[in-house]
Amino acid sequence: EDQVTQSPEALRLQEGESSSLNCSYTVSGLRGLFWYRQDPGKGPEFLFTLYSAGEEKEKERLKATLTKKESFLHITAPKPEDSATYLCAVNNNAGNMLTFGGGTRLMVKP
């Protein structure tokens, strides 16, 4: 059974204070690892897909990296509008379903 664990559960940062969110996973044949952003009461908004260890992707202040056991979402100089819950999910090579972690709730204070 695929498992995804995200840490920390909550993270408070000052505006401009860079940090990283962790996603540890066990999966029977990784087909893709996904990062989503979720605002309160909204659906997950796609950020990145990573397919193989060593891969990195960037978008504005966000950078996602992948190893064989975990993924990191690095946030550089965050702004208050980056406040949200960040979700990590994996897809294995047996099907289409995503297995989600519990998320990291990020709060960025001005």
Add this chain to the structure above:
Amino acid sequence: EPEVTQTPSHQVTQMGQEVILRCVPISNHLYFYWYRQILGQKVEFLVSFYNNEISEKSEIFDDQFSVERPDGSNFTLKIRSTKLEDSAMYFCASSSLRGGNTIYFGEGSWLTVV
């Protein structure tokens, strides 16, 4: 930018009543999904649908649940006899290809069973 749309955004229903949640997936997508998120908990997979049939389902998706693509644009989730524990946010999603391809989510339908 194409998006997945869901209706209703919020529905309150009495226990034992039937509920239908509706979704319009992204137009050129072929794979459709329902997920749910109970308040404060993880997003959980319910079912995937391709070529007019269920391709995968979770243990949550029991005989009380069904899905249908009644026409070329809509995708529905029916809960036959709602229970209190069905209260959750239900997300419809779609993707253009299977496995590893990006899955795009709608804004959700919040179901409250009283």
